[in-house]
Amino acid sequence: DTEVTQTPKHLVMGMTNKKSLKCEQHMGHRAMYWYKQKAKKPPELMFVYSYEKLSINESVPSRFSPECPNSSLLNLHLHALQPEDSALYLCASSQGGTGLNEKLFFGSGTQLSVL
Amino acid sequence: AQSVTQLDSQVPVFEEAPVELRCNYSSSVSVYLFWYVQYPNQGLQLLLKYLSGSTLVKGINGFEAEFNKSQTSFHLRKPSVHISDTAEYFCAVTPRGYNKLIFGAGTRLAVHP
Numbered sequence: 001d002t003e004v005t006q007t008p009k010h011l012v013m014g015m016t017n018k019k020s021l022k023c024e025q026h027m028g029h030r031a032m033y034w035y036k037q038k039a040k041k042p043p044e045l046m047f048v049y050s051y052e053k054l055s056i057n058e059s060v061p062s063r064f065s066p067e068c069p070n071s072s073l074l075n076l077h078l079h080a081l082q083p084e085d086s087a088l089y090l091c092a093s094s095q096g097g098t099g100l101n102e103k104l105f106f107g108s109g110t111q112l113s114v115l
Numbered sequence: 116a117q118s119v120t121q122l123d124s125q126v127p128v129f130e131e132a133p134v135e136l137r138c139n140y141s142s143s144v145s146v147y148l149f150w151y152v153q154y155p156n157q158g159l160q161l162l163l164k165y166l167s168g169s170t171l172v173k174g175i176n177g178f179e180a181e182f183n184k185s186q187t188s189f190h191l192r193k194p195s196v197h198i199s200d201t202a203e204y205f206c207a208v209t210p211r212g213y214n215k216l217i218f219g220a221g222t223r224l225a226v227h228p
Contacts, residue, residue: 043205
């Protein structure tokens with residue numbers, strides 16, 4: 001299994017809602033990532049988990065809350081989002097360790113619309 | 116700090132023609148270099164990477180790239196493109212020792228029959 005699976009594929013939510021994005025991989029990877037991608041823009045790193053611990057937080061607003069319950073799962077909890085948060089949210093994984101010298105495996109993303 | 120510049124936002128080309136997508140980077144430390152491709156409504160896939168050694172690297176789908184340290188460039192090439200190569204191509208760098216991939220703005224390759 002060389003896939004990163006993201007659910008849901010599409011999500012529409014209001015500004016007062018609470019929702020969660022889920023990401024799963026069974027490749028034994030120990031580093032997992034959340035990226036945000038606006039239309040026609042490159043992905044922007046949000047968070048990196050290494051060995052289930054948060055190692056990078058790119059100054060992301062607190063309305064985005066990541067969680068890594070175990071080495072295969074990565075969640076992104078959403079609360080009180082703004083319309084400008086509408087984007088494609090990509091999860092990725094890599095083998096892990098210090099330094100990113102191997103490929104990232106990306107999921108297909110969750111297309112989020114905030115109304 | 117590191118940055119990546121992709122000089123062309125769009126590259127139109129006819130099928131079976133050669134193509135070059137340009138990428139330049141800036142960094143005060145050594146970096147690893149990558150090219151990723153994104154097809155519509157999908158995540159990104161790695162085409163190729165340069166870590167060290169030979170400056171010409173070959174990737175999937177017939178793509179190759181050449182690392183030029185003096186020009187801080189990592190241009191992507193394919194001798195003959197297909198319609199199916201139509202996609203967004205991202206050049207990316209990561210500083211050695213860090214788990215942080217920094218993407219360029221992307222180049223939209225449009226292959227026409």
